[in-house]
Amino acid sequence: MSDLALPVWAREEAFSLKPDVSPYGCRDEKGNLVGFDELDGLKRYLSSGKGKLAWIWVPEHRRLIAPEEYPSLVSTLKKRRRLFSEYDLQDGKRGLLLFGAILIYVIYAAYARGRWAAVGSTQTVGIAVLLFFFFAIRPYWSGLQGIKELRTTNKESVAEEIPEARFELWLQSQKSRITMVLIGVIAAVGLVQYLTGGGFAEAGLVKARYAAGEWWRVHTAAFMHGNPLHFLMNASALWYLGKRLETLGRWPHLTMVFFVSVLGAGWATTAWVLEGSSVGMSGAVCGLLGFLLVFETLHKKLVPKSARQRLLGILVSLVVIGALGFQFIDNAAHFGGLVTGAVYALVVFPKSSSTGRPIILKRDFAMGVGALLLICLSALAATAAMLLQ
Secondary structure, eight states: OOGGGSOGGGSGGGSOBOOTTOSEEEEOTTOOEEEESSHHHHHHHHHTTOSOOOEEEOTTOSBOBOGGGOGGGHHHHHHHHHHHHHHHHHHHHHHHHHHHHHHHHHHHHHHHHHHHHHHHHOHHHHHHHHHHIIIIIHHHHHHHHHHHHHTTOSHHHHHHTHHHHHHHHHHHHSOOHHHHHHHHHHHHHHHHHHHHTOOHHHHSEEHHHHHTTOTTHHHHGGGOOSSHHHHHHHHHHHHHHHHHHHHHTOHHHHHHHHHHHHHHHHHHHHHHOOSSEEOSSHHHHHHHHHHHHHHHHHTTTTSOHHHHHHHHHHHHHHHHHHHHTTTTSOHHHHHHHHHHHHHHHHHHOOOOOOSSOOOOOHHHHHHHHHHHHHHHHHHHHHHHHHHTO
16 A cells, blocks of 8 residues: 555654654654663663653654554553553542542531532532542543553554554644634633633623523633633643644634534523523534544544544543533533534535545635634624623
8 A cells, every 4th residue: 555545644754754863762742852872771761651752763764653663662661551550540549538538528518508409409519529530530440441451462452552653643743723723712811801800791601691682692601711620621622622623624624613513502501501601612622522523433544443432432521521510511512512513524524435634625714714703703702791891
């Protein structure tokens, strides 16, 4: 098979030429280089868990490669993975003690105020449950799974990981300017929200006021957030999913999916949850996830199967988080955004056996620019609503 028939991440030129500094070495995602004269030096470095491992270089290859592509490092990778799995277990155990104690305390405090009815309706309990899940259950489970997988780790199993390893490293190296623009716009509105003390009342999706005719709140609510943690969680999800969509589906579809998913999420929550308020871009982020789930299924040769399965893991996490935080998480908006993004992919992209990414047509470019302008206008409207309060 010629190089051009392969997906771009599988081609030899997908990775840079190796640096001419030493026979062996590794480079992290920030471009930091660590060189070694012998393979044993590289093995000792990696086995110690030092550095955030990304690419390596060896004499047999003229370009950087994924560590999984070098059979001589299998035992080293196994040692490194065991080390990080043990770190996860230790973090999980500490989290079980710390956040378990916090969870027990807030449950007791809520129960003391209003018995079990108060426990089920207190937002603090929901937040404590989420913290317990993120900082105790998840790392502990990850550590257990990592230790379990080491039992079957060998040259053959590591070789099967090569496609996903190359894909993730290639994706990591791609520029995602529009994703950064979106994060920057949302961060700018967040700064105004912090400085003015604005929030739900000014630009959030207050259901009663929306029903009274303030339709623009569907557009502005996505740029508001309940607290810094809410913003950081959404921004980190947008960073990964946005970068993936921008790289694979091209940037015009990123802005269009983001914009229509904001609308889909807003309309879903106003239809199903008639009272209260909603803020945050999680509905739009769910739209990106819905798009990628369908798009990558329609373009199976573009993305390794194991990398596609990671999206399913994100979807499962989304469902778990929605169930644990149902008191304050707008699951209707999440569902509306997810479905909107999935439908967009089904309508716009036919099934394809090609290994190539879509090309940007003039129509796509124009609509992508238009969607980006509408996103910026929505952000300006949210800012104006807070400044003019």
